[in-house]
Amino acid sequence: MSLFGKVEGDVEIKASAEKFHEVFSGRPHHVSNVCPDKVQGCALHEGDWGNEGSVIYWDYVHDGQAKVAKERIEAIDDTNKSITFKVIEGDLLQEYKSFRIVVRATPKGEGSLVHWSLEYEKLKEDVPEPKTLLQFLIDVSKDIGTHLTA
Incomplete structure (x- = not known):
């Protein structure tokens, strides 16, 4: 069994890919106001906000527990x-030796398709895949999409 893994998921939102991308690339501090x-x-x-190499500190609730992530x-690919x-x-x-999160918004109809990809290396074989974290990110995306189109 490999310790390396990847989980992916998609969610359609009514907001444009440009607006969604702008939130995560340049204004991630607004996410706490939205959800x-x-x-x-x-x-x-x-x-600085919106620059590669910048370090962001998150406080969030996942699976009912307060958590943090730095x-x-x-990379930021505006194209x-x-x-x-x-x-x-x-x-x-x-639980993970390494963890990388990639989010991409693609125009779809009047809204966009948001694709999340979580790439990781587990510290031990019995560590579960981060499927609940993927669902958390999808739910945050829905909240952002609703906020941007309200």
Whole structure:
């Protein structure tokens, strides 16, 4: 059994790919205003909002528990509306040796299709796949989509 894995999921939202991408690339601190039940805070730890290499600190509730994550923005692709985050500290690294999150928004009809990809290496074989985290990110995407079209 491999310790490396990847889970992926999609969600359709009514907001444009450009607007959704702008939230995660340049204004992730607004996510806590949009869905405060899921994300309690997002702070810039290093660098500048919207720049590769910047470090963001997240406070969130996942599976009913308060958690934290510190992520470095590895890549922002404005053409393909994608952002790559690498988790460098926090709760996820108690179970995973490495964790990378890629989110991409693609125009679809009047809205967009948001694709999440979670790539990871488990510390042990019995660590579950991060499927509930994937669902959490899909739910956050729905909240953002609703907020952007309200």
